[in-house]
Amino acid sequence: MTDNAVKTEERRLPRVKPATDIIEKDDGFYIFVDMPGVSKEALVIDLNEDELKVSGKAEYPLPEGRKLGHVEFGGGEYFRSFTISHIVDKDRIKATLKDGVLELYLPRHEMVQPRKIEIQAG
Amino acid sequence: MVIDLSPFYGSSTPMDRLFESLWPSMAISQRSMAYPPLNIGEDDDKIYVSCEIPGMDIADLDLTLTDSSLVIKGERKAVKGKYYRQERPTGFFQRVVNIQAAVARDRVSATMRDGVLDVVLPKSDESKPKKISIEAV
Numbered sequence: 129m130t131d132n133a134v135k136t137e138e139r140r141l142p143r144v145k146p147a148t149d150i151i152e153k154d155d156g157f158y159i160f161v162d163m164p165g166v167s168k169e170a171l172v173i174d175l176n177e178d179e180l181k182v183s184g185k186a187e188y189p190l191p192e193g194r195k196l197g198h199v200e201f202g203g204g205e206y207f208r209s210f211t212i213s214h215i216v217d218k219d220r221i222k223a224t225l226k227d228g229v230l231e232l233y234l235p236r237h238e239m240v241q242p243r244k245i246e247i248q249a250g
Numbered sequence: 251m252v253i254d255l256s257p258f259y260g261s262s263t264p265m266d267r268l269f270e271s272l273w274p275s276m277a278i279s280q281r282s283m284a285y286p287p288l289n290i291g292e293d294d295d296k297i298y299v300s301c302e303i304p305g306m307d308i309a310d311l312d313l314t315l316t317d318s319s320l321v322i323k324g325e326r327k328a329v330k331g332k333y334y335r336q337e338r339p340t341g342f343f344q345r346v347v348n349i350q351a352a353v354a355r356d357r358v359s360a361t362m363r364d365g366v367l368d369v370v371l372p373k374s375d376e377s378k379p380k381k382i383s384i385e386a387v
Contacts, residue, residue: 147338148335149337149338150333150334151329151331151333153330153331153332162304162305162365163304163365164302164303164366165302165365165366166364188289188300193293194292194293195292197290197292198289199289200288200289201287201289201302202289227305227307227362227364228364228365229305
């Protein structure tokens with residue numbers, strides 16, 4: 129029994145780099161991270177200075193009596209970090225997790241909104 | 251179905267199966283395979299098909315159960331914008347799972363949680379092994 133517990137402890141989840149999209153729109157930057165199987169509770173987002181770290185764990189424990197006949201995916205520890213540019217307003221970063229996709233919204237600082245310079249005819 | 255995209259297609263020879271059995275520990279991201287990845291499992295009275303499709307609403311998924319197969323169909327739509335990096339797949343996808351056992355079609359259920367689709371197909375009573383009692387005369 130104790131042997132079994134040790135074994136499961138040792139069998140660590142594989143580390144997976146989640147597929148990510150980085151998109152710029154008029155109102156700021158959007159980062160989409162595919163993290164299937166990760167619940168809100170298992171997701172950790174860390175912002176340290178310019179470093180944004182995203183990690184999450186997906187586990188699929190096999191219920192008693194069930195056998196897997198064909199396997200193409202399994203649990204994993206997702207991890208990815210991003211370096212954030214100074215034009216992002218760090219206080220207004222928003223994160224939402226829906227259907228296994230993490231959406232990070234990184235708005236620009238108000239001051240760095242692109243500004244057209246009017247040219248006056250002399 | 252003209253094109254067989256089922257996970258069992260193409261790996262029916264003993265050699266292929268041997269090859270697959272040597273590779274189970276390989277990282278998931280390195281395997282080339284059909285999208286979306288799916289797992290098939292079973293217990294005594296149910297067949298379980300689970301599938302990793304993040305970002306999909308169950309309403310946008312098209313699940314069809316025919317006599318001998320389960321078809322999972324859908325489209326992953328891309329967000330409009332200026333892309334700096336794109337790794338997440340987009341577009342139409344389809345997977346066909348061949349099911350040999352008789353399934354109680356009216357009790358099939360599907361749920362979607364955190365981007366993982368779970369389809370539960372209860373085996374019908376006819377496909378369950380039946381014990382025959384022998385009476386001593």
